[in-house]
Amino acid sequence: MKRHEESYRGKNVLITGGLGFIGSNLAIRLVELGANVTLVDSMLPLYGGNTFNIHPVRNRVRVNFSDIRDSASMNYLIQDQEYVFHLAGQVSHVDSILDPFGDVDININGTLSVLEACRKRNPRAKVIFTGTRGQYGSSVKLPVDENAPTNAKGIYAITNLAAEKMIMMYNEVHGVRGVCLRITNTYGPRHQMKHNRYGVVNWFLRLAMDDEIVPIMGDGTIQRDFLFVDDLIDALLLVGSREESFGEIFNLGTGVPTDFLTLGELVCHVAESGRCSFVPFSEERKQVEPGHYYADIGKIRSVLGWEPKTSLEEGLRRTYEYYRKHKSHYWTQENATKDGARHRSRLDNRDLGHQRVARAG
Amino acid sequence: MKRHEESYRGKNVLITGGLGFIGSNLAIRLVELGANVTLVDSMLPLYGGNTFNIHPVRNRVRVNFSDIRDSASMNYLIQDQEYVFHLAGQVSHVDSILDPFGDVDININGTLSVLEACRKRNPRAKVIFTGTRGQYGSSVKLPVDENAPTNAKGIYAITNLAAEKMIMMYNEVHGVRGVCLRITNTYGPRHQMKHNRYGVVNWFLRLAMDDEIVPIMGDGTIQRDFLFVDDLIDALLLVGSREESFGEIFNLGTGVPTDFLTLGELVCHVAESGRCSFVPFSEERKQVEPGHYYADIGKIRSVLGWEPKTSLEEGLRRTYEYYRKHKSHYWTQENATKDGARHRSRLDNRDLGHQRVARAG
Numbered sequence A, B: 001m002k003r004h005e006e007s008y009r010g011k012n013v014l015i016t017g018g019l020g021f022i023g024s025n026l027a028i029r030l031v032e033l034g035a036n037v038t039l040v041d042s043m044l045p046l047y048g049g050n051t052f053n054i055h056p057v058r059n060r061v062r063v064n065f066s067d068i069r070d071s072a073s074m075n076y077l078i079q080d081q082e083y084v085f086h087l088a089g090q091v092s093h094v095d096s097i098l099d100p101f102g103d104v105d106i107n108i109n110g111t112l113s114v115l116e117a118c119r120k121r122n123p124r125a126k127v128i129f130t131g132t133r134g135q136y137g138s139s140v141k142l143p144v145d146e147n148a149p150t151n152a153k154g155i156y157a158i159t160n161l162a163a164e165k166m167i168m169m170y171n172e173v174h175g176v177r178g179v180c181l182r183i184t185n186t187y188g189p190r191h192q193m194k195h196n197r198y199g200v201v202n203w204f205l206r207l208a209m210d211d212e213i214v215p216i217m218g219d220g221t222i223q224r225d226f227l228f229v230d231d232l233i234d235a236l237l238l239v240g241s242r243e244e245s246f247g248e249i250f251n252l253g254t255g256v257p258t259d260f261l262t263l264g265e266l267v268c269h270v271a272e273s274g275r276c277s278f279v280p281f282s283e284e285r286k287q288v289e290p291g292h293y294y295a296d297i298g299k300i301r302s303v304l305g306w307e308p309k310t311s312l313e314e315g316l317r318r319t320y321e322y323y324r325k326h327k328s329h330y331w332t333q334e335n336a337t338k339d340g341a342r343h344r345s346r347l348d349n350r351d352l353g354h355q356r357v358a359r360a361g
Helices: A003-008 A021-032 A051-057 A071-078 A093-098 A100-121 A155-173 A200-209 A229-241 A260-271 A283-288 A298-304 A312-329 A333-348 B003-008 B021-032 B051-057 B071-078 B093-098 B100-121 B155-173 B200-209 B229-241 B260-271 B283-288 B298-304 B312-329 B333-348
Strands: A012-016 A036-041 A061-065 A083-086 A126-132 A178-183 A213-217 A249-252 A275-279 B012-016 B036-041 B061-065 B083-086 B126-132 B178-183 B213-217 B249-252 B275-279
Touching (some): A012 A021, A021 A051, A021 A229, A083 A229, A093 A155, A100 B100, A126 A155, A200 A213, A200 A260, A200 A312, A213 A260, A229 A249, A229 A298, A260 A312, B003 B229, B012 B021, B021 B036, B021 B051, B036 B071, B071 B100, B083 B100, B083 B229, B093 B100, B093 B283, B100 B126, B100 B155, B126 B229, B155 B178, B178 B229, B200 B213, B200 B312, B213 B260, B229 B249, B229 B298, B260 B312
Parallel strands (some): A036 A061, A083 A126, A126 A178, B012 B036, B178 B249
16 A cells, blocks of 8 residues: 555545446545545436446445435535545536536536535535546647646536636635546546447447447547546545645646547457447537647646556556456447447448548557 | 717617616617617616616617526527627625525526527527626736636636636537626626625715715725726627627726725715725635736737726716716615614724724815
């Protein structure tokens, strides 16, 4: 156990969105570190909550099914917590276009409900919040550091930005310590695999594992920064444990750009199935596509000494291994075939046909 | 009539918050310019809506009592508008501490409801939004330009910032043209005079006109930028009429710093009554007090050629003249005396007594 990880031994820790992708991975690590862990999850359909995610620690955590917008529940649950990892949120960019009011409600009112519970019932709680690189919108210069403009291109990103501003304000004005992370595309075990509304890496992996077409938009040269979830969990634990984190905003990522074609080919290579195919951008996608992004992680590296450790290939292998063993808990072949068929027929019906990409590996 | 003002002749213009301070002053000017003006106001108690505000044009505008959060109403009202001046909002910093969820609902969901109405029913509408200098929080350097960090110190300012981000995003992504103004403390005729939750200059004037104590917090050296409402209306009309405004954020102010003691003394001088007295900052006030602010107005000056024209003394005189004639529509002597008495007794009960300030003029 690293020194900073001892901060959590015997401590009360609340995780909102605790049955989701990041929350469940964090919960498992915190249980190993000896924390008393409470998970809050509202199990909204299409979101990431899955009771199987916490299977390894199911008897060693307290699970509370409630919504972060439920102030009474938050007031009660937060009153005796030392750490609040606030991970719950609406995370689908697509859904935020269809229902922008839902984003405001979950991401802003939900965060406010958590913060008000801290202010009123437990101002000594430390709040660790995960925002998104989407807050930057299109990158003005690369890599993107924390001082870059925040010209968010969707309600999802704007509501995350507003939540971040609230966390920082409660830290400064109300003395509720808070730290905000702007995280890049994260992938790994325990991510939902039911649909492609968010989480492109995991979705590519499902398609490849089902030997489907992995669709590469445009010419596949757009670059992103793909972070393995274990590295993210290391960062969350480090950030929460260090007093100098609070009041700060940190980028999280690898700092290494990878283009979508490389990603798709690597996924098919690791899965030993699937194949990449180019598809044109939809009009809607084109409007909100922010272009290249990779993070400047110099701040968290110099202030806290965090470094990501997992290469993309290694991370993909570990993700693949997880779903190879536990696939039935994440998607059924029936769904996959149906979704795949739908996907293929959509591709075939396009005016612009798709172009076969040479299979990697 | 100036050339740009001709843009409004015969055009349909909607003003949200239309019976309030800025909305009513704008409505009167637009009627003079020959626009077809519709005013939306929900007449929330303690807000600025007052039917007397539009007395001079009462038969030449359409008044619609509804809430900007009422999407059905917005969808219907916005469908045939060329210009939407979106001025409605929760504007009290004090109230945002007591009820932060109310701010989110009015300022964020309300703005979203206006924007969705444009997107769905009338994407050619031009939206002019008034935010606040509060979005900057404490000034990092003075004067403050539009690129300064936005470390808002309260929910009121954060919700305005989120609304601004939404306007800019709908402009960029959905093609609904929008422009955002970050306006400084504005004063003038038609501001509510019932309470001191917002609008310090008008409140000082009421106290002075009632020959009450004008409370100067701390040592009165904190500087602000006080803008006369007619200059603001000029800016709104100019900004709305020029295609190059859209997609931009502009500061509005005078660029001239004035400290609170100077303001208080000038107000008493103009009113020929009242007197200034120092009072200590409350703890709550101290936490959220952002310190000095005055705007760098170089951007709107160079892009659109706007300049404020009214000196503080001139603006105060015109404001005083308005309330001297129409005071009975804004506050009653009975209220004033009661409020004044309450105010005095609160001062007298403080541990730190207040200190008489030499009367200006």
